[in-house]
Amino acid sequence: MTTKTTNINKHLPQRTCIACRVTREKRELVRLVRVSDGGVEVDENGKKVGRGAYLCREQNCWQEGLKGGRLEHALRTNLGHENREQLAGYGKSLSGGLDGG
Numbered sequence: 785m786t787t788k789t790t791n792i793n794k795h796l797p798q799r800t801c802i803a804c805r806v807t808r809e810k811r812e813l814v815r816l817v818r819v820s821d822g823g824v825e826v827d828e829n830g831k832k833v834g835r836g837a838y839l840c841r842e843q844n845c846w847q848e849g850l851k852g853g854r855l856e857h858a859l860r861t862n863l864g865h866e867n868r869e870q871l872a873g874y875g876k877s878l879s880g881g882l883d884g885g
């Protein structure tokens with residue numbers, strides 16, 4: 785009997801951040817969802833219906849995701865100015881390990 789298992793895979797769902805391409809557990813990422821009017825909302829509970837994309841809970845990833853148009857590309861939509869500001873604001877509210885400013 786040498787089949788002692790040392791690694792127990794819990795089989796947690798994993799998703800990839802669209803900005804840094806790091807794969808993490810789903811719960812460590814923030815889900816963004818495209819709503820019916822083409823706008824994008826933060827989906828805190830991961831329960832909204834629609835095309836979704838994931839970003840780390842880090843300011844850097846939100847900046848990258850919004851700046852490079854990666855979020856829009858991933859969700860196949862165009863962000864309006866207000867929508868973009870709204871998401872950028874959410875990103876700034878995250879603790880990103882950056883110096884305050």
Ligand SMILES: [Zn+2]
Pocket residue numbers: 801802803804805806839840842845
């Ligand atoms: Zn990331």
